[in-house]
Amino acid sequence: MNHLTEAYVDSLALNSSAIKNGKDLVKKNSFPQLCQSEDGTIIFGECKGSGKDPYQCSVDVIKEGIPVFRCTCPSRQFPCKHNLGLMYAFTSGKPFAIAPIPQDIADKRTKAEKREEKQKEATTTDSPAPKRKPNKSALIKKITAQLEGIHIAEKLIFQLVTSGLGSLDKKALQTADEQAKQLGNYFIPGIQSALREFILIFRSELEREKVYPVSIEQLTTLHTLLKKSKEYLTNRLENPDLPIDAESTLEEWIGHAWQIAELRELSRVRYDIELLQLSFRSYSDPARGEFIDEGYWADLQSGQIHLTRTYRPFRAAKYIREEDSIFHVVHAKELAVYPGELNTRVRFEEATYRDAGPHDYQHIQQGASKSYTDVIKQVKNLIKNPLSDKHPVVLLYYAGIKKTETSYVLIDVQGKQIPLADIPYLNEPTTSLIAMLGRQHFENQAMLVMFEHNWATNRLEAQPLSIIAANEIIRLLF
Known part of the structure; x- marks a missing residue:
């Protein structure tokens, strides 16, 4: 349970309301019984509810990065507020008595282990798993x-x-x-x-x-x-x-929702990949009728900038976990890669986390594009295709940032410039925040930007999303 921190619990909650409700349970001392196993792989307890009998709740972390939540309450949210309250009680230092693992949970663990063994045997046979035949x-x-x-x-x-x-x-x-x-x-x-x-x-x-x-x-x-x-x-x-x-x-344009099983069959998966999120935002898409949680990540192996995207239909948003900024390095055991071009969309389910350090930031800096001429050519070729991403995101190395009469420009080592501006697509200004940077951040750093073609001026503009320095990441959009 050493990795169970308040920030991590926050990231597991469906939304801010769930976080508040979970913390309120702790403040109201709603847990008459708090226990943990001797090996520290599970916490469990009782929580007062609306009925006469308390709810039995538990959080099982026998598999790191894949917590299992159980609760006898009727809530359709996972984790429910009782699971969240149990974890917040742990992170806040409430005393948890050492106790044997409840028999029903032990039985469920045994069944899960048997299922995993069967799956493992199926994937380690000499013959590959047969592909599903469509009807x-x-x-x-x-x-x-x-x-x-x-x-x-x-x-x-x-x-x-x-x-x-x-x-x-x-x-x-x-x-x-x-x-x-x-x-x-x-x-x-x-x-x-x-x-x-x-x-x-x-x-x-x-x-x-x-x-x-x-x-x-x-x-x-x-x-x-x-x-x-x-x-x-x-x-x-x-x-x-x-x-x-x-x-x-x-x-995907037609509307196909790729499943991880499909991407596995198509060999569109990679294993043991480390990612660090550089920017994040949530917005609503009225045309789709959904909220969208969108993150841009640096692939610490390839240097590529990936995209994660979670869709939450308006009608079911309260039942789907709302994603948030992640500041740790994510180690994905399996990374599914969707079909795409520059910023390929990825998805991971089983992951562990570690603190990011200077070596990670410097590694990301080294992968930044240094020639703006090449970047502009690449972006123009991309956005002229009607079905390509009209707002590609690129990591740029800059020799300097220069202030103009109206905004700023990035300058590469050859003196080529890219104008910075707040693009309408994002609808969130960040360019003015550059004035708040320290002097050391105005030269020889890397910047994550999103491009857009300005129809009024007929030129490419880029909005800054984050600065990647040698010892830190400064997020302008998070």
Whole structure:
């Protein structure tokens, strides 16, 4: 239980309300019994509840990095407030008596160990595990429905465009939104979200003259998405044995939710990888109807900047853990890598943590891009593809930061400059925070930035997300 700290418990909670409720239980002395096993792998106890009998709760950490929460309460949240309160009681120094592990928990441990042994035997045999065979008739039925949905989306866009973007009033947009909702029956949630985003652009409070350039870009994305999706799905319908596209982001654009099991079968997993989070933010996406928790991480092996993204539907947000900033180095036993380009999305489930140190920061610095000419070329080639990420994140080494009349610029060792600015996409200003940096941070450091093409000036701009110095990481967005 040495790794059980208050910050770690905070990271396990679903949201800030769960944290408050768990800590309140400790303040109210709601735990008449607090115990821990002799080997320190489990804490358990009783917590007063609304009924006459206290809830039996426990936190089992026999497998480091994968805590198991058990509680007799009816809550659908994991960990529930009683589990959180139990852990906060431990981290706050409350006395825990040494006691034998309850028999029911010991039995559950034994069953879990037997399951793991069977899984281990299955994965260590000479012959590889057979790949799952898709149900061909179900696949054909799904693709047929997807193509029908694409046809409906094409008709809707055609109607919007032929009537003229300037004529889109509230009534027309409301009708279009209702028609877009019907696409939810055709297994193309990604296309549906892209279409709703186009509609929401016009329903925003921006002046029409500012809306048109953004809407045209989104319309271009939609046109390309529908065209490529139609070609891809038609080919798969004609030949259902064709493998799923696991190299590009097209499947995710259509709306496919990759499962870790799928990514394993496609050999898109890496093992024993260390990651350090450099930036984090949470935001809402009305087009998807979800909250999104997004983190950018430095891969300490490859130097690549990865992306993690957790989606929390508005309707079910309180049942899904809200991610937060992580300041420790994460050691992922298995890292699933999604199809992608520059900032590939990754996912890990089983992980342990260690403190970050100067050697980690310096290692990240060494992987920063030093030639802005090469970076700008790479970013431009990326964002000109309609289905590529329009806001790539890059780690830049800079020889200096120079103040201009309106903002700042980064300067590389050849004197090439990249302007810094607060980009609309992030909707969170950070550039002004540069003025608060120490003088030592104005030269020979690394900066994580997010790029965006400014339509008004027709140039690339970058917003600073964090500074990576030799002995610290200064987060401007966390």
